[in-house]
Amino acid sequence: NAGVTQTPKFQVLKTGQSMTLQCAQDMNHNSMYWYRQDPGMGLRLIYYSASEGTTDKGEVPNGYNVSRLNKREFSLRLESAAPSQTSVYFCASSDQRGTRTTDTQYFGPGTRLTVL
């Protein structure tokens, strides 16, 4: 099992450019998440998807959009990148037992994004 995979690993954009970060998991998990990690601020939730076909905003959704393409894939799009979006982005997934999502999340290796 590859677990959670993310592409690309590194990306440099100019202000105003757009790009999509890809994430896929092979653990048959229902729930998927996108976080950003900034120095001194821990991880902050951008968007999450509790199940295929649903998405919800997290703590810092402005400037981002997401798509839950199918159960495996959850992409994050920056329509018009800004320097404030320079960060490391992590995708994660978690399982569901009955009606409740389990607490343990499995993380991808991250995408380091720089916006000039």
Added chain:
Amino acid sequence: GDSVTQMEGPVTLSEEAFLTINCTYTATGYPSLFWYVQYPGEGLQLLLKATKADDKGSNKGFEATYRKETTSFHLEKGSVQVSDSAVYFCALSLHSSNTGKLIFGQGTTLQVKP
């Protein structure tokens, strides 16, 4: 609102020293508590967890006890190794939430010197 506060780092220790990283939380209801570890250049991995008061989570020589009375979940290890050098994150998840969302502390960098 719900939040997690960790001691500021970096924490620098010599090999075989005793480690404590403090974590306190504020939550409505009764959360599950976690420690995640991030090794250089990698994503986060679950280190240990505790789901109710007085539970002790343990893994790889690390331990943390869920203290409801002090709203704390401090991470300890009796003898650290150079390979323990990493960033450690304390986090909580609310039982009332059906989404599995985690709230993270800011992270504490640990550097262990030979």
